[in-house]
Amino acid sequence: MSNGTFPIRTLNAISPVGLQRLDRDVFDLGTDIAEPRGILVRSADLHSMEIPDSLYAVARAGAGTNNIPVDALAARGIVVFNTPGANANAVKELVVAGMLLAARNLYHAADYTRDLVAEQGLSGKELDAQVEAGKKQFAGFELPGKTLGVIGLGAIGVLVANQAQALGLRVLGYDPAITVERAWQLSPNVEQVESVEELFSRSDMITLHVPLVEGTTGLVSAERIAMMPRGAVVLNFARGGVVDEAAVIAALDSGHLHSYVNDFPTEAGAVHPRVITLPHLGASTGEAEDNCAVMAVDQLQDFLLHGNIRNSVNYPTVVMARTPGTTRLAIFNQNKPTMISQITSALGEAGLNVAEFTNKARGDVAYTLVDVEGEVRDELKEKILAIDGVIRARKI
Numbered sequence: 001m002s003n004g005t006f007p008i009r010t011l012n013a014i015s016p017v018g019l020q021r022l023d024r025d026v027f028d029l030g031t032d033i034a035e036p037r038g039i040l041v042r043s044a045d046l047h048s049m050e051i052p053d054s055l056y057a058v059a060r061a062g063a064g065t066n067n068i069p070v071d072a073l074a075a076r077g078i079v080v081f082n083t084p085g086a087n088a089n090a091v092k093e094l095v096v097a098g099m100l101l102a103a104r105n106l107y108h109a110a111d112y113t114r115d116l117v118a119e120q121g122l123s124g125k126e127l128d129a130q131v132e133a134g135k136k137q138f139a140g141f142e143l144p145g146k147t148l149g150v151i152g153l154g155a156i157g158v159l160v161a162n163q164a165q166a167l168g169l170r171v172l173g174y175d176p177a178i179t180v181e182r183a184w185q186l187s188p189n190v191e192q193v194e195s196v197e198e199l200f201s202r203s204d205m206i207t208l209h210v211p212l213v214e215g216t217t218g219l220v221s222a223e224r225i226a227m228m229p230r231g232a233v234v235l236n237f238a239r240g241g242v243v244d245e246a247a248v249i250a251a252l253d254s255g256h257l258h259s260y261v262n263d264f265p266t267e268a269g270a271v272h273p274r275v276i277t278l279p280h281l282g283a284s285t286g287e288a289e290d291n292c293a294v295m296a297v298d299q300l301q302d303f304l305l306h307g308n309i310r311n312s313v314n315y316p317t318v319v320m321a322r323t324p325g326t327t328r329l330a331i332f333n334q335n336k337p338t339m340i341s342q343i344t345s346a347l348g349e350a351g352l353n354v355a356e357f358t359n360k361a362r363g364d365v366a367y368t369l370v371d372v373e374g375e376v377r378d379e380l381k382e383k384i385l386a387i388d389g390v391i392r393a394r395k396i
Contacts, residue, residue, distance in 0.1 A: 005026055005027065005028055006026060006027050006028070006037040006038060006304045007027075007028040007029075007030070007033045007035065007036045007037055007038075007054075008022065008027050008028065008029050008030075008033070008036055008037065008038045008039070008040060008300070009030065009031065009032075009033040009036035009038070009039050009040070010029065010030070010031055010039075010040045010041075011031075011039060011040070011041040011042075011044035011046075012040075012041055012042035012043055012044050012061075013042075014040050014042070014061055014293050014296075014297075015061075015289045015290045015292070015293035015294075016293075017290040017293055017294060018061070018290065018292075018293025018294045018295075018296060018297040019040075019293065019297065021294060021297050021298065021301070022297060022301060023301075026305070027301070027304075034052070035052050035054035036052070036054060036055060037054060037055065037056050037057075037304060038055070038056060038057050038058070038059065038300045038304060039055065039057070039058045039059070040059050040061065040293075040296060040297070040300065041058060041059070041060055041061070041067070041068070042060070042061050042062055042292075043062075043067060044067065045067050046058065046067060046068045046069060047067070047068075047069050051069075051073065051076070051078070055078055056078060056079065056303070056304060056394070057078060057079040057080070057081065057300055057303050057304065058073065058078065058079070058080045058081065059081040059296040059297070059299055059300040060080065060081065060082045060083065060296065061083060061086075061289070061292040061293050061295075061296040062082065062083060062086075062087065062283060062292050063082050063083060063084050063085075063086075063087065063156075063211075064082070064211065064212075064239065065080060065082055065313050066212060066239070068080055070313055070314045071314065073314060074314035074315065074365050075365075075391070076391065076392070077332035077391040077392030079303060079309055079312050079314065079315050080312060080313050080314045080315075081296060081299045081300060081303070081309075081310075081311055081312055081313070082296075082311060082313055083291070083292045083295040083296050083299075083311065084154060084155050084311060085154075085155030085156075086288065086291040086292040086294075086295045086296075087156075087282065087283035087285075087288035087291060087292055088155040088156045088159050089159065089287070089288070090282065090283050090284070090285040090287065090288035091156045091160075091209075091237055091282045091283060091288075092156060092159040092160050092163055094237055094263070094278075094281060094282055095156075095160050095207055095235060095237055096160075096163055096164075096167070098207075098235045098237070098261040098276065099143060099148075099164075099167075099205060099207075099233070099235065099261075100143075101261060101276050102140075102205075102233045102235070102258065102259040102261050102276065103140045103141050103142065103143055103146075103233070104138075104140040104141075105138040105139075105140045105259075107276045108138065108273065108276075109135070109138040112134060112137075112138070113131065116130055116131070116134075143164075143167050143168060143169050144167070144168030144169065145168065145169075145170070146169050146170070146204040146205060147169065147170040147171070147172060147202060147203050147204050147205070148161075148164045148169045148170070148171050148172070148203060148204070148205045148206070148207065149171075149172045149173075149174070149193075149199040149200065149202065149203030149205065149206040149207070150164075150171060150172065150173045150174070150190075150206075150207055150209065151174050151175070151196065151199065151206065151207070151208050151209065151210060151219070152174075152175055152208065152209035152210040152238070153173050153174075153175035153178045153182055153183075153186060153192075153209075154175070154179075154182060154209060155182070156209045156237075157173070157175065157182075157207075157209035158182050158185050158186050160207055160209065161173055161186060161187065161190045162185075162186065162187045162190070165187050165189055165190065169205075170191075171187075171189070171190045171191070172190070172191050172192075172193050172198075172199050172202060172203060173186070173190045173191065173192045173193070173199075174192065174193050174195070174196055174198075174199045175192075178192075196219070196224065197224065197227060200224045200225075200227040200228050201227040201228070203228060203232065204228075204229060204231075204232055204233065205232065205233040205234075205235065206220070206228070206232070206233070206234050206235065207235040207236075207237070208220070208234075208235070208236050208237070208238040208242050208243070209237070209238055210238055210242060211238070211239065212238070212239035212240075212241045212242055216239075216241075216242045217241050217242065218241070218242070218243070218244045219242045219243070220234055220236070220242065220243040220244060220247070220248065221244050221247055222244065222247035222250065222251070225247055225248065225251045225256065225257065226251075226256070228256070228257070230255070230256055231256075231257075231258045232256075232257055232258060233257070233258050233259045233260075233261065234248060234257060234259075234260050234261070235261045235262070236260070236261070236262040236263065236264065237262070237263045237282050239264070240262070240264030240266070243260075243262070245266060245268065245269060246268075248260045249268060249269070249272060249275070252272065252274040252275065253274075257274070258274070259274055259275070259276060260272075260274065260275045260276070261275075261276045261277075261278075262275070262276070262277050262278070263277075263278050263279075263280050263281060263282050264277070264280065265277045265278075265279060265280075295311075299311055305396070306322060306328070306396060307320075307328055307330035307369050307394075307396050308320065308369075309367060314362070314365070315332070315362055315365060315367050316360035316361060316362035316366070316367055317360070318358060318359075318360050318367050318368075318369055320356060320358050320369045320371070321356075322371065323355040323356050323371040325373065326355045326356075326371035326372055326373055327371070327372055327374075327375075327376045327395060327396075328369060328370070328371050328372075328395070328396040329368075329369070329370045329371075329372065329376065329384075329393065329394070329395055329396070330367070330368070330369055330393065330394050330396055331343060331367070331368040331369075331370070331384060331390060331392070331393045332365065332366075332367055332368075332390070332391040332392040332393070333365070333366050333367075333368065333387075333389050333390045333391055334364060334365060334366070334389040334390075334391065335361040335362075335363065335364050335365055335366045336388075336389045339359075339366065339368075339387070339389055339390075340359055340368070342387045343368060343370070343384065343387065343390075344357070346380065346383045346384050346387070347370065347372060347380075349383075350374075350376075350377070350379075350380045350383070351374060352372040352373065352374040352376065352380075353372065353373040353374060354370055354371070354372055354373075355371045355372065355373055356369075356370065356371040357369075357370045357371075358370075365391070376395055381393055381395070
């Protein structure tokens with residue numbers, strides 16, 4: 001169990017708006033700290049990095065955690081935080097832009113116009129004539145009356161669904177794991193469907209807002225694309241792997257799909273005339289970077305100083321107010337029977353009275369916060385760690 005300053009290592013450029021929230025009397029900050037208590041990261045790959053035993057937590061300034069060995073860290077009692085919703089408005093605006101780009105063929109129309117001048121050297125009346133002659137090929141459609149299917153109704157998906165309604169689209173939503181908080185935020189006019197297949201079959205446009213996990217890999221498949229009406233649009237600002245790109249390109253070539261708009265360039269997609277591919281711009285706004293940094297720093301700081309866990313992807317949410325005049329213990333353990341009774345027995349044998357206690361589980365792991373009255377000696381740590389299934393323990 002440890003006290004004292006907390007060294008924090010930054011693996012990417014983190015917005016100073018977030019970093020300035022760290023109390024420099026308590027936190028040391030640097031890019032080359034060898035034994036950090038916390039890591040702040042954006043895109044750096046932790047899978048190939050040697051993780052020191054000193055580490056308590058990783059805070060990702062963003063929503064996706066594919067660059068972090070989440071399960072391996074959980075097994076070592078290391079919490080991984082992300083920042084869901086901090087970049088939601090930035091991504092929502094990009095999705096709306098993507099819908100308009102696809103509906104009006106703006107991306108390729110702009111390329112056509114630029115080529116007339118830059119490559120063909122046209123000007124004046126000759127340019128005007130060619131513009132008028134060529135614009136028919138870029139005729140598009142309007143959004144009102146079309147149906148948008150939103151897969152994933154988290155922070156981003158809810159904002160997209162609500163905004164799409166304001167633009168006059170009918171909106172279908174699918175998310176069997178929607179939270180109560182997001183359900184309250186979702187417009188009551190959004191129709192929640194029972195299956196992904198129903199959403200595909202009824203949608204003129206589909207937008208994806210799900211993490212890349214085993215169950216979502218290749219979610220947009222040839223079979224599901226075939227269910228969509230001819231001339232449909234697929235928008236992917238989630239992760240590249242949730243779409244079977246080969247199936248999408250085949251559908252574009254056949255004319256079944258009108259356009260594929262995405263934020264994940266590939267060699268095949270970048271040059272396809274029906275693909276609009278952007279250089280991973282989803283959260284690339286100053287506001288989003290600031291919001292993500294603030295949220296990541298606040299969560300990391302609250303955990304290191306008080307043991308509270310909010311927005312972790314590998315441990316349960318556990319938040320408990322500090323009890324005045326007590327010492328707090330934070331215990332990571334496997335989710336096994338009798339763990340709570342063994343922990344409280346160890347506290348009782350040490351002569352410590354429990355003022356507050358909370359324990360929650362998430363899958364195979366669990367987390368305990370306990371405020372005790374009395375002096376916490378080092379021998380207690382060894383006794384708690386000796387309990388079969390305890391992963392880690394610290395005094396706060």
